Amino acid sequence: MSEHFDAIVVGAGPSGNAAAYTMAKAGLSVLQIDRGEYPGSKNVQGAILYADALERIIPDFREDAPLERHVVEQRIWMLDDRAHTGTHYRSDDFNEARPNRYTILRAQFDKWFSKKVREAGALVITETTVTGLVRNEAGAVIGVQTDREGGPVFARVVVLAEGVNGLVAQRAGLRPELKPNHVALAVKETHFLSEEKVQERFNLAGEDDGVVIEVLGTVTSGMVGTGFLYTNKESISIGVGCLVSDYAETGMAPYELLDRFKRHPSVAPLLRGSEMKEYVAHLIPEGGYNAIPKLTGDGWLIVGDAGQFVNAVHREGSNLAMTTGRMAAEAIIALRKADLPVSEANLKIYRDALAESFVMQDMKKYRHLPATLEKNRDALFGAYPRALSSALQTLFRVDGTAKRDKEKQMLGIVKKSRGSWWAVATDMFKVARAWR
Amino acid sequence: MTDDLTGNPPKPDTTGLNIVVCIKQVPDSAQIRVHPVTNTIMRQGVPTIINPYDLYALEEALRLRDQYGGAVTVLCMGPPMAEDALRRALGLGADRAVLITDRRFAGSDTLATSFALATALTTIAQDRPIDIVFTGKQTIDGDTAQVGPGIARRLGLNQLTYVSAIDSIDLGKRELVVRRRAEGGVQVLQSRLPCLITVMEGINDLRRGSIQDLLRAARADVTVWSAEQAGVTNPMMCGLRGSPTVVKKVFAPSPRSEPAEMVTTEAKRPAQVAEAVLDLLFARNPKLEADLAARKGA
Ligand SMILES: Cc1cc2nc3c(=O)[nH]c(=O)nc-3n(C[C@H](O)[C@H](O)[C@H](O)COP(=O)(O)OP(=O)(O)OC[C@H]3O[C@@H](n4cnc5c(N)ncnc54)[C@H](O)[C@@H]3O)c2cc1C
Ligand SMILES: Cc1cc2nc3c(=O)[nH]c(=O)nc-3n(C[C@H](O)[C@H](O)[C@H](O)COP(=O)(O)OP(=O)(O)OC[C@H]3O[C@@H](n4cnc5c(N)ncnc54)[C@H](O)[C@@H]3O)c2cc1C
Numbered sequence: 239m240s241e242h243f244d245a246i247v248v249g250a251g252p253s254g255n256a257a258a259y260t261m262a263k264a265g266l267s268v269l270q271i272d273r274g275e276y277p278g279s280k281n282v283q284g285a286i287l288y289a290d291a292l293e294r295i296i297p298d299f300r301e302d303a304p305l306e307r308h309v310v311e312q313r314i315w316m317l318d319d320r321a322h323t324g325t326h327y328r329s330d331d332f333n334e335a336r337p338n339r340y341t342i343l344r345a346q347f348d349k350w351f352s353k354k355v356r357e358a359g360a361l362v363i364t365e366t367t368v369t370g371l372v373r374n375e376a377g378a379v380i381g382v383q384t385d386r387e388g389g390p391v392f393a394r395v396v397v398l399a400e401g402v403n404g405l406v407a408q409r410a411g412l413r414p415e416l417k418p419n420h421v422a423l424a425v426k427e428t429h430f431l432s433e434e435k436v437q438e439r440f441n442l443a444g445e446d447d448g449v450v451i452e453v454l455g456t457v458t459s460g461m462v463g464t465g466f467l468y469t470n471k472e473s474i475s476i477g478v479g480c481l482v483s484d485y486a487e488t489g490m491a492p493y494e495l496l497d498r499f500k501r502h503p504s505v506a507p508l509l510r511g512s513e514m515k516e517y518v519a520h521l522i523p524e525g526g527y528n529a530i531p532k533l534t535g536d537g538w539l540i541v542g543d544a545g546q547f548v549n550a551v552h553r554e555g556s557n558l559a560m561t562t563g564r565m566a567a568e569a570i571i572a573l574r575k576a577d578l579p580v581s582e583a584n585l586k587i588y589r590d591a592l593a594e595s596f597v598m599q600d601m602k603k604y605r606h607l608p609a610t611l612e613k614n615r616d617a618l619f620g621a622y623p624r625a626l627s628s629a630l631q632t633l634f635r636v637d638g639t640a641k642r643d644k645e646k647q648m649l650g651i652v653k654k655s656r657g658s659w660w661a662v663a664t665d666m667f668k669v670a671r672a673w674r
Numbered sequence: 675m676t677d678d679l680t681g682n683p684p685k686p687d688t689t690g691l692n693i694v695v696c697i698k699q700v701p702d703s704a705q706i707r708v709h710p711v712t713n714t715i716m717r718q719g720v721p722t723i724i725n726p727y728d729l730y731a732l733e734e735a736l737r738l739r740d741q742y743g744g745a746v747t748v749l750c751m752g753p754p755m756a757e758d759a760l761r762r763a764l765g766l767g768a769d770r771a772v773l774i775t776d777r778r779f780a781g782s783d784t785l786a787t788s789f790a791l792a793t794a795l796t797t798i799a800q801d802r803p804i805d806i807v808f809t810g811k812q813t814i815d816g817d818t819a820q821v822g823p824g825i826a827r828r829l830g831l832n833q834l835t836y837v838s839a840i841d842s843i844d845l846g847k848r849e850l851v852v853r854r855r856a857e858g859g860v861q862v863l864q865s866r867l868p869c870l871i872t873v874m875e876g877i878n879d880l881r882r883g884s885i886q887d888l889l890r891a892a893r894a895d896v897t898v899w900s901a902e903q904a905g906v907t908n909p910m911m912c913g914l915r916g917s918p919t920v921v922k923k924v925f926a927p928s929p930r931s932e933p934a935e936m937v938t939t940e941a942k943r944p945a946q947v948a949e950a951v952l953d954l955l956f957a958r959n960p961k962l963e964a965d966l967a968a969r970k971g972a
Contacts, residue, residue: 241886275721361892363765384885386884386885386888387882388885
């Protein structure tokens with residue numbers, strides 16, 4: 239006998255959990271399927287959790303969610319091979335009752351979230367891969383096929399929260415194959431370091447305070463990408479990611495980048511004496527707005543990474559995943575209450591909700607950026623970081639050179655990095671326009 | 675196994691075999707980490723699995739049930755999170771799951787563990803007498819292989835340890851024949867039911883539950899018993915107080931200090947490659963070369 243649910247959610251990452259939780263809480267019958275040994279077992283994130291998105295789903299999540307540290311200080315570093323130029327922003331305002339950002343360990347966080355989903359009343363099954371979608375004669379999706387015996391399982395709607403690869407949607411012809419220049423491959427290590435050492439090295443007052451560092455520049459060896467270093471309770475997460483197309487072109491291996499990053503003179507002292515506990519790799523959708531596939535159809539919709547919802551500039555992904563998951567759920571709940579079919583036409587409420595929220599507005603804002611970064615790769619990820627470092631070094635070194643000459647030298651360095659002032663101006667203009 | 679219309683688990687068969695499989699939730703040994711400062715095993719955040727040997731025991735029990743009818747109950751003593759292991763076993767096809775969990779069980783050694791499990795088995799048997807108790811050969815964390823025999827002794831069951839195959843069961847005569855791996859060969863043993871069997875690895879291939887099994891497992895309630903509900907009347911026999919074994923020290927073996935080294939050579943012929951490797955070995959350990967020369971000379 240086959241089963242029938244109000245909704246089937248494919249995937250138990252943040253987007254799928256947000257969707258399943260919201261629907262189950264509203265009384266819908268929900269089946270969530272994940273291929274992992276347990277929910278989240280293979281999921282990867284830096285990871286910064288943005289409280290706002292989760293708060294709108296589980297307001298009192300702070301009571302029992304496994305959180306590492308709340309972020310009191312944000313650093314942004316521009317690296318060349320020997321130096322870093324950085325900004326640090328730390329404020330005691332971040333030590334608030336309901337902090338805004340936390341570092342987390344995804345394996346633990348996803349487990350917790352999944353428990354909430356079960357408690358809300360959804361059925362969650364793991365170690366099961368969805369292999370295909372089942373359609374009726376009219377072409378509407380009415381269920382899923384899995385890699386287990388026992389036939390398909392049916393539902394009024396299938397929520398595709400399957401993450402960046404999106405193989406189910408792709409195989410069903412709902413979206414094209416991922417393009418190598420629309421995804422980054424990130425590698426990440428977790429290094430054990432005692433709580434006291436973490437606090438000491440990052441100048442932290444308490445065991446709950448944390449620092450996050452976003453890193454640009456030669457850390458990616460001229461490829462389009464970024465690095466990061468985040469403090470957890472008693473470990474440090476460090477990683478770097480670049481476009482898959484760039485790896486293919488340069489022949490560089492991700493772990494080589496990470497090794498160089500770890501050896502960088504500004505980074506090595508932060509890791510000294512730590513013990514590597516975990517090494518993971520994962521894709522990040524970075525194609526931006528222009529890479530977003532069709533999001534809805536009769537009986538199906540897409541949320542989270544599967545829909546390319548990542549704001550690479552601000553390193554936001556999980557919050558877009560949770561927000562799109564929640565909005566999808568709210569649309570499905572509304573249709574269920576009105577006893578309307580989950581058709582592409584009726585799912586306009588989901589598309590509208592996305593368009594009105596920060597999700598689509600931010601995606602749209604940066605829509606030209608991926609192409610701009612890719613085209614100006616050599617300048618932005620090589621020449622400028624080096625020029626910046628060497629100009630600043632010229633400024634800070636006291637060596638009997640007159641300051642006016644120093645300024646000339648510095649300008650010369652910047653100009654030389656791109657050949658002419660015209661080239662520099664064009665670069666700035668292009669980036670500014672893509673940013674707007 | 676199919677659900678009825680209400681989605682309730684199917685009513686266990688009262689004919690056939692009543693089987694209980696003891697399963698232990700253990701840390702995934704591939705991912706165990708020792709805290710570098712305190713030198714204790716870091717259980718927090720380490721994924722847990724069903725003790726691998728117990729999965730073979732479970733599969734064997736499910737096969738007997740499928741062949742002779744009856745029901746399979748999985749029993750576990752552990753913290754509340756051990757419910758995950760039981761739910762997984764339900765997803766593989768077990769009919770019923772019982773978790774015995776109580777602060778008073780904490781710190782159990784093998785004596786206290788087999789006492790607690792034997793007591794729970796007696797309580798389970800009140801519904802219907804048990805025909806076979808299965809355990810794994812041993813666990814991958816405690817490794818003692820004592821709990822199975824400990825239970826058998828307390829319940830007065832015939833014990834068949836290190837079983838590598840179950841040849842036949844005669845329900846009429848209430849007899850079974852098993853193969854047991856013993857030093858120097860295989861013993862073929864006949865025993866009366868009820869009995870306790872501890873199972874070797876590799877005795878069968880584990881099944882994958884159907885989608886219906888998983889749905890049933892996701893819906894099923896795991897029976898959770900406190901010590902008292904499990905039938906324990908003397909808490910002094912449980913947990914730390916009922917455990918004469920004292921762990922004096924736990925330590926991490928010091929990691930091997932010598933890093934691996936890659937030998938690169940332009941040589942093509944095997945003998946030349948071997949020579950390149952030897953050169954490096956001798957360079958690191960000159961005594962080796964001298965010893966070898968001495969032996970050749972002798
Ligand atoms: C190195 C790195 C650092 C990051 N840092 C941050 C950060 O600091 N902050 C932030 O907000 N975001 C960050 N992100 C992005 C963030 O991790 C993702 O945006 C987020 O995980 C997306 O959630 P999701 O639920 O859409 O997908 P996922 O988390 O990928 O979950 C998808 C789930 O679907 C399951 N699945 C897939 N296919 C199937 C199938 N066929 N059948 C059954 N199950 C299936 C998978 O097992 C998985 O559990 C980072 C990403 C990476 C890789
Ligand atoms: C050196 C050492 C130190 C230890 N330290 C501690 C400690 O500090 N605190 C502590 O609490 N424990 C500790 N233990 C664990 C405890 O003694 C054993 O884990 C427990 O008594 C079971 O023994 P075992 O794991 O060797 O099982 P075995 O006898 O090897 O297991 C055989 C079979 O019995 C069954 N079985 C065993 N345990 C269970 C169970 N809990 N539920 C269901 N079935 C089961 C399974 O089918 C298993 O395959 C320690 C063990 C050792 C060896």
